[in-house]
Amino acid sequence: MMENIDDTDRLILRALQADASTSLESLAAAASISVNTCWRRVKRLEEAGVLVRRVALVDPESVGLGQTVFVAIRTREHSADWVERFAKAVRSLPEVVEFYRMAGDVDYLLKIQVGSVKDYDRVYRALISRIDLADVSATFAMECIKNTTELPL
Structure with a gap:
């Protein structure tokens, strides 16, 4: 488990769970952070194994x-x-x-x-x-x- 998940990380994770194709620009704006900071947070979440993969959901x-x-x-x-x-x-x-x-x-x-x-x-x-x-x-x-x-x- 990743120790340092804060409210901004949770906001990013909720947004990506709802739509993994959300742009970094949109994520950063929603989180009120810079695009570079958002990119670093997403990268950290991926490296820590919190974000496992991004997929498309198909209607069965x-x-x-x-x-x-x-x-x-x-x-x-x-x-x-x-x-x-x-x-x-x-x-x-x-x-x-x-x-x-x-x-x-x-x-x-x-x-x-x-x-x-x-x-x-x-x-x-x-x-x-x-x-x-x-x-x-x-x-x-x-x-x-x-x-x-x-x-x-």
């Missing part, structure tokens, strides 16, 4: 990937070797857009973005062909009510 519906599937996975195996093989198998599936190790009854949670139930079945079959799993349970989202990448700074 518009590219035929409107079906969101949450997949809860329970495993029998928890060895370091197995976890490494499992992570490699999951990372090889581009439809998996989020992947978490969980505490509680579920060992892993995947968020998968596909076009249809048939597409999910193809991903499911690919996953189980690569690694042994105890239980796989899919839940299909009916509607997205809130989805944001913006952290509450």
